[in-house]
Amino acid sequence: MKNYTKISDINNLNQTIKDAIQLKVNPFQYQSLGKQKTLVMLFFNSSLRTRLSTEKAAKQLGMDVMILNVNDAWNLEFEDGAIMKMDKSEHVKEAAQVISQYADIIAIRAFPTLIDKQKDTSEFVLNSFLKYTSVPIVNMESATAHPLQALADAITIEELKSLAKPKVVLSWAPHPKALPQAVANSFIEMMQYLDVDLTITHPKGYELSNNVVKNTKVSYHQNEALKDADFVYVKNWSSYKHYGEILSQDSNWMMTKTKLGTAKFMHCLPVRRNSVVEDAVLDSEQSVVIQQANNRTFSAQIVLKQILENL
Amino acid sequence: MKNYTKISDINNLNQTIKDAIQLKVNPFQYQSLGKQKTLVMLFFNSSLRTRLSTEKAAKQLGMDVMILNVNDAWNLEFEDGAIMKMDKSEHVKEAAQVISQYADIIAIRAFPTLIDKQKDTSEFVLNSFLKYTSVPIVNMESATAHPLQALADAITIEELKSLAKPKVVLSWAPHPKALPQAVANSFIEMMQYLDVDLTITHPKGYELSNNVVKNTKVSYHQNEALKDADFVYVKNWSSYKHYGEILSQDSNWMMTKTKLGTAKFMHCLPVRRNSVVEDAVLDSEQSVVIQQANNRTFSAQIVLKQILENL
Amino acid sequence: MKNYTKISDINNLNQTIKDAIQLKVNPFQYQSLGKQKTLVMLFFNSSLRTRLSTEKAAKQLGMDVMILNVNDAWNLEFEDGAIMKMDKSEHVKEAAQVISQYADIIAIRAFPTLIDKQKDTSEFVLNSFLKYTSVPIVNMESATAHPLQALADAITIEELKSLAKPKVVLSWAPHPKALPQAVANSFIEMMQYLDVDLTITHPKGYELSNNVVKNTKVSYHQNEALKDADFVYVKNWSSYKHYGEILSQDSNWMMTKTKLGTAKFMHCLPVRRNSVVEDAVLDSEQSVVIQQANNRTFSAQIVLKQILENL
Numbered sequence: 030m031k032n033y034t035k036i037s038d039i040n041n042l043n044q045t046i047k048d049a050i051q052l053k054v055n056p057f058q059y060q061s062l063g064k065q066k067t068l069v070m071l072f073f074n075s076s077l078r079t080r081l082s083t084e085k086a087a088k089q090l091g092m093d094v095m096i097l098n099v100n101d102a103w104n105l106e107f108e109d110g111a112i113m114k115m116d117k118s119e120h121v122k123e124a125a126q127v128i129s130q131y132a133d134i135i136a137i138r139a140f141p142t143l144i145d146k147q148k149d150t151s152e153f154v155l156n157s158f159l160k161y162t163s164v165p166i167v168n169m170e171s172a173t174a175h176p177l178q179a180l181a182d183a184i185t186i187e188e189l190k191s192l193a194k195p196k197v198v199l200s201w202a203p204h205p206k207a208l209p210q211a212v213a214n215s216f217i218e219m220m221q222y223l224d225v226d227l228t229i230t231h232p233k234g235y236e237l238s239n240n241v242v243k244n245t246k247v248s249y250h251q252n253e254a255l256k257d258a259d260f261v262y263v264k265n266w267s268s269y270k271h272y273g274e275i276l277s278q279d280s281n282w283m284m285t286k287t288k289l290g291t292a293k294f295m296h297c298l299p300v301r302r303n304s305v306v307e308d309a310v311l312d313s314e315q316s317v318v319i320q321q322a323n324n325r326t327f328s329a330q331i332v333l334k335q336i337l338e339n340l
Numbered sequence: 341m342k343n344y345t346k347i348s349d350i351n352n353l354n355q356t357i358k359d360a361i362q363l364k365v366n367p368f369q370y371q372s373l374g375k376q377k378t379l380v381m382l383f384f385n386s387s388l389r390t391r392l393s394t395e396k397a398a399k400q401l402g403m404d405v406m407i408l409n410v411n412d413a414w415n416l417e418f419e420d421g422a423i424m425k426m427d428k429s430e431h432v433k434e435a436a437q438v439i440s441q442y443a444d445i446i447a448i449r450a451f452p453t454l455i456d457k458q459k460d461t462s463e464f465v466l467n468s469f470l471k472y473t474s475v476p477i478v479n480m481e482s483a484t485a486h487p488l489q490a491l492a493d494a495i496t497i498e499e500l501k502s503l504a505k506p507k508v509v510l511s512w513a514p515h516p517k518a519l520p521q522a523v524a525n526s527f528i529e530m531m532q533y534l535d536v537d538l539t540i541t542h543p544k545g546y547e548l549s550n551n552v553v554k555n556t557k558v559s560y561h562q563n564e565a566l567k568d569a570d571f572v573y574v575k576n577w578s579s580y581k582h583y584g585e586i587l588s589q590d591s592n593w594m595m596t597k598t599k600l601g602t603a604k605f606m607h608c609l610p611v612r613r614n615s616v617v618e619d620a621v622l623d624s625e626q627s628v629v630i631q632q633a634n635n636r637t638f639s640a641q642i643v644l645k646q647i648l649e650n651l
Numbered sequence: 652m653k654n655y656t657k658i659s660d661i662n663n664l665n666q667t668i669k670d671a672i673q674l675k676v677n678p679f680q681y682q683s684l685g686k687q688k689t690l691v692m693l694f695f696n697s698s699l700r701t702r703l704s705t706e707k708a709a710k711q712l713g714m715d716v717m718i719l720n721v722n723d724a725w726n727l728e729f730e731d732g733a734i735m736k737m738d739k740s741e742h743v744k745e746a747a748q749v750i751s752q753y754a755d756i757i758a759i760r761a762f763p764t765l766i767d768k769q770k771d772t773s774e775f776v777l778n779s780f781l782k783y784t785s786v787p788i789v790n791m792e793s794a795t796a797h798p799l800q801a802l803a804d805a806i807t808i809e810e811l812k813s814l815a816k817p818k819v820v821l822s823w824a825p826h827p828k829a830l831p832q833a834v835a836n837s838f839i840e841m842m843q844y845l846d847v848d849l850t851i852t853h854p855k856g857y858e859l860s861n862n863v864v865k866n867t868k869v870s871y872h873q874n875e876a877l878k879d880a881d882f883v884y885v886k887n888w889s890s891y892k893h894y895g896e897i898l899s900q901d902s903n904w905m906m907t908k909t910k911l912g913t914a915k916f917m918h919c920l921p922v923r924r925n926s927v928v929e930d931a932v933l934d935s936e937q938s939v940v941i942q943q944a945n946n947r948t949f950s951a952q953i954v955l956k957q958i959l960e961n962l
Contacts, residue, residue, distance in 0.1 A: 085378060115827070127944040
């Protein structure tokens with residue numbers, strides 16, 4: 030693998046999922062692979078799981094890790110030709126080239142503005158680094174995608190499914206803040222690659238990009254969509270059409286034990302209890318969110334492993 | 341040792357102190373013990389000594405260390421059954437379970453509110469992690485206790501005492517800000533376990549919890565209390581009775597060279613010069629605060645060692 | 652080497668530059684030298700290159716690295732005899748002594764106030780640590796000097812020069828914010844040690860300290876100064892005479908492709924495009940700023956190596 034900025038960077042997805050599960054048997058089995066190699070993790074935004082699991086994954090491969098909260102440095106300019114007289118102290122052209130000299134792999138977290146749809150869709154942060162660095166880039170959640178999360182989700186479903194082709198439902202949930210579409214986008218894309226029966230359900234106005242949804246079934250009726258589900262992935266996102274807006278906080282869309290039926294409950298975390306999903310779900314055996322979070326380590330580790338093998 | 345959240349988690353205190361002193365001879369003698377083990381350090385509050393000494397201790401045992409300033413992620417919710425629609429993005433139930441999957445040991449610093457006595461006394465942060473994690477927890481100063489500091493203090497006294505049963509005085513000092521009772525609480529508890537003659541002295545209104553003080557002598561007359569002391573531990577705390585309040589800033593309680601007599605001067609640091617204690621004390625040979633701070637490394641290291649041996 | 656707080660701490664400069672270049676062949680050749688040694692990096696100010704390159708250099712020598720953003724702890728007091736009742740929680744006397752017990756080497760970044768000339772000139776932060784620590788100190792940019800940058804600059808010129816004695820010009824550039832004189836000071840001092848023909852050019856009022864400039868040619872006419880230059884180092888600084896003031900933002904002093912002629916373009920970064928220097932320069936083959944930034948690693952590594960050898 031050269032970079033992991035999008036799911037399609039994975040060559041053989043089914044084998045990769047199997048290899049990730051195999052890593053769990055002995056997480057240190059490839060610890061000589063990353064020797065004398067450095068992962069630089071750049072955070073433009075907050076992180077808990079992604080930060081700890083990616084650092085852990087790299088160290089289990091024997092890598093050195095250097096972390097930079099970009100806010101501990103200064104604001105970067107991304108516009109070509111900008112006359113830099115305001116609050117941006119360094120252009121990404123320099124920053125990216127410089128950091129790539131200190132790193133064998135660079136991992137980046139950079140959320141969308143949720144204000145400027147075109148800019149977000151262009152993935153200007155991630156793509157600027159891709160353009161100006163000479164080393165592989167790993168996406169730790171960008172404006173429109175969270176492929177490490179989606180890979181962890183795929184690993185979790187592979188570990189837990191009892192049917193060859195399970196029914197998977199992505200169900201929108203209410204949330205007090207405007208959130209990105211990234212997790213939903215990547216989950217949908219990942220499920221489209223796998224042998225699952227996927228349905229998306231959300232209120233009107235929350236339609237995701239056609240480039241993501243494609244032929245996947247979409248229903249505005251949550252109960253109908255959830256019928257006979259094996260896995261229910263709950264997630265809030267703000268409107269894509271009315272970009273970044275909160276159109277509904279209708280608590281009828283919150284996931285409950287009753288609605289869930291016998292399905293497994295999935296969420297990328299952090300999750301707001303009794304707002305996105307009721308306690309009864311999270312505290313039940315049907316919730317697999319902790320296992321998903323654990324799989325973040327092996328999702329990151331298999332990606333870093335494949336990149337290291339290709340250096 | 342399973343956890344180190346309180347002094348009584350130590351099985352054999354006198355042997356532990358001896359073993360800590362022995363670690364100093366060659367701090368790296370157990371560096372294979374922590375191999376492929378990860379310490380996650382979680383900071384809800386500022387830290388200098390605790391942060392550096394605990395990280396160093398873990399590395400001297402061969403551990404990997406991952407540090408999370410919780411403010412670099414987001415606010416955690418601790419209330420059971422909370423409807424999470426405000427400024428808390430993740431419940432400790434998830435956070436604790438998730439982090440415990442990335443860690444072999446979790447160390448936590450979480451100061452009290454100094455506003456809600458009941459909540460602070462419940463040690464809601466530390467105890468939530470204890471409840472929801474599956475890995476050992478180390479207390480890097482909690483709402484009511486600082487057992488790593490107290491262990492370093494005990495090591496220091498053991499190294500420096502010239503009498504079998506020295507006289508130790510804990511003397512309150514004025515301070516411009518309201519500070520926790522944690523250091524005082526743990527120092528008292530530690531001294532009660534050891535073979536010392538302990539006296540506590542403070543102005544009226546600064547009585548610490550009865551659960552801590554027990555039968556220890558308390559005097560409102562500093563000069564009387566200090567008489568013939570071998571070790572004087574100076575520390576400010578805010579009122580426990582009038583919870584979190586500053587009742588006095590009376591500079592007559594500041595420690596001076598004259599009052600100290602021939603005793604050794606102890607303080608956990610950071611210390612405000614010429615407010616808590618005059619320069620003449622800190623700059624004299626009688627001050628052992630730097631040695632105390634050095635012992636923080638070996639206090640943390642012996643605790644981590646005993647936990648690692650029990651994994 | 653005992654400390655590296657100023658360029659003159661280097662014993663044999665020409666050999667040091669050669670040794671730094673030699674490190675690039677195999678950056679890990681001395682990785683046993685730093686085993687069981689700890690570098691503590693203290694940041695009073697923002698950093699990108701310095702932070703990553705110094706951490707990388709230390710790790711390539713096998714050192715452990717612990718990083719403290721001093722703002723994650725608390726404000727330090729530097730005044731002797733201060734009565735600490737305000738916003739400073741710890742005196743540097745304690746902080747420095749304490750940290751030196753956790754570190755084999757301490758690296759410090761502490762910018763000037765740009766308000767109090769006398770205080771800045773006294774290098775009160777750096778010199779307080781020098782005074783109170785027992786371990787070597789490395790300057791990661793102080794109030795008046797940036798010797799790691801200057802050494803990287805010297806390495807870069809050594810690698811790229813085609814003449815035995817190249818003509819080097821330090822050319823002031825406009826900038827929207829008041830910046831320190833540190834980089835300019837250290838670059839001048841470094842060039843004075845080397846066999847180059849140095850000219851400084853800046854508008855009136857931007858004269859640097861006589862203690863730095865000494866006999867070096869200074870011209871107020873940029874075009875005249877730039878004539879036949881082999882290396883042009885562009886940098887903004889605020890007025891030294893009218894301390895910390897911005898006297899000019901005259902864009903005529905911006906570096907352009909035309910002015911540069913056939914010279915190599917140097918800058919320490921971060922650089923504001925189209926304000927300090929036009930895109931056409933930075934995007935040309937004549938710009939060596941990325942190579943300069945890469946040499947920061949080897950500048951730090953040769954310094955740490957010489958200090959480690961002297962421990």
